[in-house]
Amino acid sequence: MKRKSFENAECPLARSLEAIGDTWSVLIVRQAFAGDRRFGEFEKSLGVAKNILTVRLRKLVALGILEQVPVEGSAHHEYALTEKGRGLNLVLMAIRQWGEGCGGDTPYVLVDKRDRKPVKPLAFHAHDGRELAAEDMELVPAEEFSRAARRK
Amino acid sequence: MKRKSFENAECPLARSLEAIGDTWSVLIVRQAFAGDRRFGEFEKSLGVAKNILTVRLRKLVALGILEQVPVEGSAHHEYALTEKGRGLNLVLMAIRQWGEGCGGDTPYVLVDKRDRKPVKPLAFHAHDGRELAAEDMELVPAEEFSRAARRK
DNA sequence: CCGTATCCATTCCGATACTG
DNA sequence: CAGTATCGGAATGGATACGG
Numbered sequence: 539m540k541r542k543s544f545e546n547a548e549c550p551l552a553r554s555l556e557a558i559g560d561t562w563s564v565l566i567v568r569q570a571f572a573g574d575r576r577f578g579e580f581e582k583s584l585g586v587a588k589n590i591l592t593v594r595l596r597k598l599v600a601l602g603i604l605e606q607v608p609v610e611g612s613a614h615h616e617y618a619l620t621e622k623g624r625g626l627n628l629v630l631m632a633i634r635q636w637g638e639g640c641g642g643d644t645p646y647v648l649v650d651k652r653d654r655k656p657v658k659p660l661a662f663h664a665h666d667g668r669e670l671a672a673e674d675m676e677l678v679p680a681e682e683f684s685r686a687a688r689r690k
Numbered sequence: 691m692k693r694k695s696f697e698n699a700e701c702p703l704a705r706s707l708e709a710i711g712d713t714w715s716v717l718i719v720r721q722a723f724a725g726d727r728r729f730g731e732f733e734k735s736l737g738v739a740k741n742i743l744t745v746r747l748r749k750l751v752a753l754g755i756l757e758q759v760p761v762e763g764s765a766h767h768e769y770a771l772t773e774k775g776r777g778l779n780l781v782l783m784a785i786r787q788w789g790e791g792c793g794g795d796t797p798y799v800l801v802d803k804r805d806r807k808p809v810k811p812l813a814f815h816a817h818d819g820r821e822l823a824a825e826d827m828e829l830v831p832a833e834e835f836s837r838a839a840r841r842k
Numbered sequence: 843c844c845g846t847a848t849c850c851a852t853t854c855c856g857a858t859a860c861t862g
Numbered sequence: 863c864a865g866t867a868t869c870g871g872a873a874t875g876g877a878t879a880c881g882g
Binding site: 555559632634640681 | 694696700701702703704705706707709710711712713716717720723737754774776777778779780781782783784785786787788789790791792795796797798799800801802803804805806807808809810812813814815816817822824826827828829830831832833835838
């Protein structure tokens with residue numbers, strides 16, 4: 539039977555997974571951040587079959603994560619991250635940070651270009667700047683929250 | 691042919707995807723954060739087939755993301771997030787945050803339990819606290835970084 | 843209530859050959 | 863170089879029936 543789709547899920551997590559819940563797509567985005575732009579670059583750096591790459595690129599373009607930009611002097615084009623696509627950097631880094639925290643070695647360090655110092659690990663911060671643990675937070679429906687805020 | 695495996699990839703991102711690059715696994719973890727603990731709870735809240743749920747739960751346990759805890763007075767057990775599993779909260783929230791930033795409505799708000807105020811959006815911060823954009827950062831091999839640090 | 847076992851349709855993945 | 867077309871095998875997903 540057909541695989542269940544989460545496109546119209548009310549949960550933003552499930553909806554996002556429709557976009558990036560696929561391994562190849564994530565890896566393609568990673569390579570896009572690494573500088574890959576051409577079809578052949580993705581193909582070589584990922585070792586993925588052409589047909590699969592074609593489908594994935596199309597999907598990412600359709601989702602507004604990549605966009606095709608024409609190349610002057612060539613009939614072909616390149617794939618560039620859109621604003622939306624660049625927003626995935628945070629997600630990718632969160633995943634990387636999690637993976638490194640768990641047993642593995644740490645082959646990469648994220649550094650500030652300006653002073654070459656490592657960037658702080660991602661963490662939650664309260665409105666006043668306090669760092670928050672997962673247990674200190676709660677996910678509430680937006681509607682309920684705005685009602686509570688109004689009452690205040 | 692067999693699907694390519696990224697278990698031994700040198701990239702922590704690819705390795706992590708082996709663990710959480712699957713839609714059902716992520717959704718199961720989400721439900722675990724939401725409070726689901728029993729097999730039947732996951733089954734009902736996700737509407738997933740039993741056999742698939744069985745496989746996914748086993749995988750998550752094998753990966754050290756969930757653990758089985760015995761239930762007193764019952765022959766059965768519950769599934770609880772491990773420390774490693776709880777670390778995924780940041781990843782899930784990063785994905786949710788990204789999904790919300792892109793066109794969709796924002797059905798949920800993450801609030802501080804203490805003062806009920808919304809938690810700050812996730813962002814990168816330099817060592818001195820400055821907020822950083824993706825373009826201001828660079829991912830460098832750990833070895834290279836420690837060499838540079840030593841030279842300083 | 844918590845799984846396991848089996849069956850079938852669909853989808854996916856990789857290789858290869860082919861086109862402009 | 864950048865795809866498209868096709869194919870076989872593998873894995874996945876869902877339904878259902880069964881067992882402790």
